Amino acid sequence: MMKNKTLGYSVIAASAVSVVLLIAVLVYMIAEIYMGGRSYLSWEFLTAYPEAGMQKGGIFPAIVGTVFMVIVMSIACVPVGTITAIYLNEYASRKSFFTRMIRFAVNTLSGVPSIVFGLFGLGFLIQFVGAGMDKALLGPGEVKWGQPNLLWASMTMAFLTVPVVIVSVEEALKSVPDELRAASLALGATKWQTIRKVVIPNSISGILTGSILAIGRGAGEVAPILFTGAAFFLPHLPNKLTDQFMNLGYHVYVMATQSTDVEATKGIQYATAFVLLMCTFTLTLIAILVRYKFRKKLKS
Amino acid sequence: MQEHYNIEIEDLKKSLMRMAALVDEQIERAMKALRDNDIEVIKGIKAKDLEIDAYDNLIQTQCENVLALFQPVASDLRFILASIMINNNLERCGDIAVNIAQRVKKLTGNHQLLVESNLVEMAASARQMVKDAIDSFIGRDSQLARKVLQSDDVVDNLNREAFKYALSKMESENILIEPCAHLIVLSRQVERLADHATNIAENLIFYVEAEQVTHKKKLAKRESI
Amino acid sequence: MENTIKINVENLNLYYGKKQALNSISLGIQRNTVTALIGPSGCGKSTFLRSLNRMNDLIDGVRIEGNVFLEDRNIYDGDTDVVELRKRIGMIFQKSNPFPKSIYDNIAYGPRINGVKAKNELDEIVERSLVRSALWEEVKDDLHKSGLSLSGGQQQRLCIARALAVDPEVLLMDEPASALDPLSTSKIEDLIFELKNNYTIVIVTHNMQQASRVSDITAFFYMGDLIEVSGTKKMFTTPDNKKTEEYISGRFG
Numbered sequence: 001m002m003k004n005k006t007l008g009y010s011v012i013a014a015s016a017v018s019v020v021l022l023i024a025v026l027v028y029m030i031a032e033i034y035m036g037g038r039s040y041l042s043w044e045f046l047t048a049y050p051e052a053g054m055q056k057g058g059i060f061p062a063i064v065g066t067v068f069m070v071i072v073m074s075i076a077c078v079p080v081g082t083i084t085a086i087y088l089n090e091y092a093s094r095k096s097f098f099t100r101m102i103r104f105a106v107n108t109l110s111g112v113p114s115i116v117f118g119l120f121g122l123g124f125l126i127q128f129v130g131a132g133m134d135k136a137l138l139g140p141g142e143v144k145w146g147q148p149n150l151l152w153a154s155m156t157m158a159f160l161t162v163p164v165v166i167v168s169v170e171e172a173l174k175s176v177p178d179e180l181r182a183a184s185l186a187l188g189a190t191k192w193q194t195i196r197k198v199v200i201p202n203s204i205s206g207i208l209t210g211s212i213l214a215i216g217r218g219a220g221e222v223a224p225i226l227f228t229g230a231a232f233f234l235p236h237l238p239n240k241l242t243d244q245f246m247n248l249g250y251h252v253y254v255m256a257t258q259s260t261d262v263e264a265t266k267g268i269q270y271a272t273a274f275v276l277l278m279c280t281f282t283l284t285l286i287a288i289l290v291r292y293k294f295r296k297k298l299k300s
Numbered sequence: 301m302q303e304h305y306n307i308e309i310e311d312l313k314k315s316l317m318r319m320a321a322l323v324d325e326q327i328e329r330a331m332k333a334l335r336d337n338d339i340e341v342i343k344g345i346k347a348k349d350l351e352i353d354a355y356d357n358l359i360q361t362q363c364e365n366v367l368a369l370f371q372p373v374a375s376d377l378r379f380i381l382a383s384i385m386i387n388n389n390l391e392r393c394g395d396i397a398v399n400i401a402q403r404v405k406k407l408t409g410n411h412q413l414l415v416e417s418n419l420v421e422m423a424a425s426a427r428q429m430v431k432d433a434i435d436s437f438i439g440r441d442s443q444l445a446r447k448v449l450q451s452d453d454v455v456d457n458l459n460r461e462a463f464k465y466a467l468s469k470m471e472s473e474n475i476l477i478e479p480c481a482h483l484i485v486l487s488r489q490v491e492r493l494a495d496h497a498t499n500i501a502e503n504l505i506f507y508v509e510a511e512q513v514t515h516k517k518k519l520a521k522r523e524s525i
Numbered sequence: 526m527e528n529t530i531k532i533n534v535e536n537l538n539l540y541y542g543k544k545q546a547l548n549s550i551s552l553g554i555q556r557n558t559v560t561a562l563i564g565p566s567g568c569g570k571s572t573f574l575r576s577l578n579r580m581n582d583l584i585d586g587v588r589i590e591g592n593v594f595l596e597d598r599n600i601y602d603g604d605t606d607v608v609e610l611r612k613r614i615g616m617i618f619q620k621s622n623p624f625p626k627s628i629y630d631n632i633a634y635g636p637r638i639n640g641v642k643a644k645n646e647l648d649e650i651v652e653r654s655l656v657r658s659a660l661w662e663e664v665k666d667d668l669h670k671s672g673l674s675l676s677g678g679q680q681q682r683l684c685i686a687r688a689l690a691v692d693p694e695v696l697l698m699d700e701p702a703s704a705l706d707p708l709s710t711s712k713i714e715d716l717i718f719e720l721k722n723n724y725t726i727v728i729v730t731h732n733m734q735q736a737s738r739v740s741d742i743t744a745f746f747y748m749g750d751l752i753e754v755s756g757t758k759k760m761f762t763t764p765d766n767k768k769t770e771e772y773i774s775g776r777f778g
Contacts, residue, residue, distance in 0.1 A: 094585060179622035183684070186580060187635040187691055188612035197634070202625060302775065371734060373761040374770045510763040 030277065037271030045271060050233065055264045059272050064237050065245030066279075069229075070219050072154035072241070073161065077218070078211045080158075081165025088166070089173040090195055110163035114223040121156030121228035122148075144242055151241040153229025157218045164214040172206020173199060205294030209287045216283035220276060222249040232258070248276040305370050309379075312362045316383060316390075319355035320434045322348065323390050326397035327427050327493070333404040334423050337411045342401045352394040359387040375507070382507035386437060389496040389503075393430055396493050403486050410479040417465045417483060422458040423490045425451060429497035436501060442508045445501035449513070455494035462487040528596075531556040531695060531725045532577060537591035539572060539581065546572050548749045549591070554695075559717055559726045561736035561757070564746035565778030570729045573746065574697050577727065578614040579607050595695075612639070615688035619700040621680035623672035623687070628655075628664055631672045631683060635691035650690050658686035659716050678709025685716065696720065698728040702735065714739045733773055737761045745769045 048058030084102070092099040131146035138144055145151075176199050184194040200207070222230075230250040238245040252272050255265045326348060329341045363384050366372065372380060400423075407414065414420055429451050436444035466480040466487070502514045532554040539547035547569050554560050562570040575581045577593060579600060593600050600610055612635075623631050632651045633641075641647055651668065655661035660682040664675070672683055681701060688696060698717070702710040717726060717739050730736050736743055737757060744754040745766075753766045764770045772778050 177622075179618065179620065180624060182580070182583070182618065183622045183624065183687075184634070185583065186578065186611055186616040186618075187638065187688065188608050188610075189635075189638050190608055193638055197638075198624060305775070373733075373737070373773050374764055376774050377762065 030274075033270050033274045033277065035270075037267055037269070037274045040267050040271035041274065046275070055261065055268070059248065059251060059268075059275065061234060061237055062246040062248045062251045062272070063275070065230075065234075066219060066248045068150060068238055068245060069154050069157065069225065069247060070215060072150060073157045073218050074211075074215050076155055076158035077162045077165055077214065081162045081214070082169050082207060082211070084162075085166045085169035085173060086195060089170050090191065090199065106163050106166050109159070110167065112160075114160055114221050115226075117156050117160045117224040118226050118228060120159070121152055121224060125152045125155060126228060148227060148229040148231075148244060149242045150229055150238050150245050153225040153245070156224045156228045157221065160221060160224055161214040161218040164217060165211055168210025168213065169203075169207050172203035172210060175206060176202045205291050208294075209291045212283055212287040212290065216280050216287075219283065220249055220280055222247070222253055225250060248272055248279070252276070305366075305372075308362070308366050308370070312359065312366065312383060315355060315359050315362060316387065317438060319352060319359065319387070319390055320438075322352050322355065323394045323397070324431065324434065326352070326394050327430060330397040330400040330404070331423055331427055333401045334414060335420050337404075337408065339405055339408065342405060345398055345401050349394055349398050352391060356387060356391040359383065363387070375510070378507045378510060382437075382503040385503045386500050389499045390434075393493060393496050396489050396496070400486060400489050400493075403482055403489070406482050407479055407486070410476070413469070413476070413479055413483055414486075417462040417487070418458055419462055419483065419487055419490065422455060422462065422487065423493075425455050425458070426490050426494040426497065429455070429494050430500075433497040433500035433504070437504045440504070440508050442505050445504045445508075448497055448501035452494055452498045455491060459487050459491040529555050531596065532727075533592075533594040534573075534577075535592040535594070537573070537576060537593060538589070539569075539576060540588040541584070542586045546749055547576070550751045552744060552751060552754060554725060554727055555742065556725045557721055557723075558741040559721050559728060559739055560742045560744060561740035562727065562729045562744050562746060563731070563733065563736050563772070564752075565772065566731070567748075568746040569749045570746045571699055574699055574727060574729050575616075577695070577697055578611050578616055579605075580611075580616065582607065612691050613693055614695040614697060615691065615693035617681070617684050617688055617696065617698040617701050620704055621677065621684050623675075623680050623683050625671065625673055627669045628672050628675075628683060629668040632687050632690045635687060639691065654686040654690040657689050657720070658682045659712065659719075660686055676709070678705050678712060681705060681709070681713060682716065685713075693724065695725045695727070698726065700729055700731060703731065710735070733775070745772060747772070 045058045046063065047060050049060055051057035084106075088099065088102060092102070126146060126148060129145075130152065133145040134143055180198050180202065181194055184198045185191070189197070225247060229244050230247045231244040232246075232250075232254045234244060234246055252269050255269045255272070256262065326345060329345055332338050332341045363380050366380055370376075404414075429448050432444055432451075433448045436442070436448065463484060466483045470477050470480045499514070505511060505513050530553040534550055534552045534554075537547055537550040538545065550569075550573060562574060564570050572581065576589065577600075581587045581589070589601060591601075595610070595613065598605070624634060626634070629651055632654050633647045636647060636650050641650070652661065652665075655664065660679060663679060664670075664683075672680065675683060681704075685696075685701075701717075702713045705713065714735065717728065720726060721741075728736075728740065737760075740757045742754065743757045743760040745752045745760070745764075745768075747768060753760070753764060753769045755765070760769065761773060764773065
């Protein structure tokens, strides 16, 4: 009897310690980054171009590049992921070989290291699809698609985030009780009508949250865009799909490893990292607010 | 439902059997008085009747409880309905036994009338009918119950004979008018005893075979007219 | 002589994979009556009910043999429009399942799916359905509050109103009152009694007294077989089959 109580208390104590530790680490990490880059953070920093080999100036093009990449990535991964999830949860027969194949593929994909996506992007999208497009559409020797650019980088990133979207949308769909589907079908609705009018409206919060979190993940990853489209310094902003682009995460990486004077740029690295962190936090916060708003609506 | 229900039904059956035994004893006393002109046996017969009345109330309550608590259907329901009817009939038999015993007292000096009019024989038949009817209920024996129904005609005939005998005796000897009047009433009471036995048998048949044989003969006669 | 049978089931066999759940059931459902399906758990009564509006199609691995005629058409024919079928045969479930929408939108769901858009038409349908399901007086002042804010008994009547809104001919009810308190149950039973004037009703219930109170015809199922079907009065006073008598007397099940 006493043993159970002590066990109970020690579990609670251990959990409390872990939580405190976790929060402490998080706080320390944020604090260190902030402290390191504090002096560089300013409105100019966010709106100016880098100068003097990244040692001065701002990160505006990196912000813009990141945003564009995330937008194209989202257009690619959210619809595909959502539709796949709807198919898997609502239409697919649970036992068929085809369904099990899809699930296997999704599960495997979500475990693939991000650098592998990068290599895939390079080898398949750029050197095969892109090169093929050049050969078919352009004259000999001309290269337009067969090189790193916004399109290929975003699509590579999309491959990474699609499994995340699929899984979270499926979770959201699963959370809609079957009784509601049964009620709709029993009234003479088709399956698609049921999905459109009952399932999706009741899982929209989960779908949105999942998509936002997936997008947040994509915004911060660097490995997939290393060789597929990110550039260290560009004098102009990207404005078409064939352009290359700058990227916050990539920017930090390059400054930390390849700039001419690593020490001098350290402050800017920290500041850039802080900006990236804040972007991720903002996206997560938006996801939480979306969920909160929909929960309130459902309760009323 | 089962455990509790079975206990209640067993209690009900015990009450009915106990009451039937009491009624049988009362009828036996009445028979003794009739047959052997034994008036000693009449003492205490009224007191015993109070016991029967008490059982009447008890069984009534037990049936009501089963209906309210268990909402029985089909044969369970027919058992309760039959029990209520049979309870009534038994109680009336008890009353009749007391009435017979008391009326025999009034005929003490004229016992030979009872023998000549075959009233003793009639009473014995009626008594057997009641016994058989009760046995058929306890044993759920619808064949025995049907036998009881047939015996009713015999008793009816004996009643008519006794009535004719009494009339003739009253015509021939004025002094016998009063005793014969009692005789007629007595005969009627014995005939009623047989009727109640018939009712008990009919209720048993209803319970066991789900067939309503009550009033069948009368209604059949009506329809054939 | 006018045909009084609304749904005629002929030799219906149903298999869940290898397991047979219904054994050659033949039963005629009379129009404008309440038919109660009774039997112990797992006897197949709910499965049978769902076969009447092909809701079993939604379950993986279900196989059906035999015929179910809705008037003169076999609903298991290859060219049957299942969606249309379910508009003619509505269903009420054991646990009430209103949509997380307003009362109005719950009831208007069916008509809207059928293309009814005009507000005054929808208003009329909503009111008529709520009146027919004896819920109008209780909710008429606020049709826009959520269906989920109603009590259990009211929610079930809302589901009935929702089903009535598509103007079905038959109502299938799977233990509609089993999750309700006695007063709500009584209201639902009164409602069923009234509805049978305009609809044909088939109700599955595990409550014997409910079957006896509410139905005209009772069918007793046991282990996938239809043991006995007769008028309710006869079923509960002089059933033909011994198993039936044992079940209704509470000896098992």
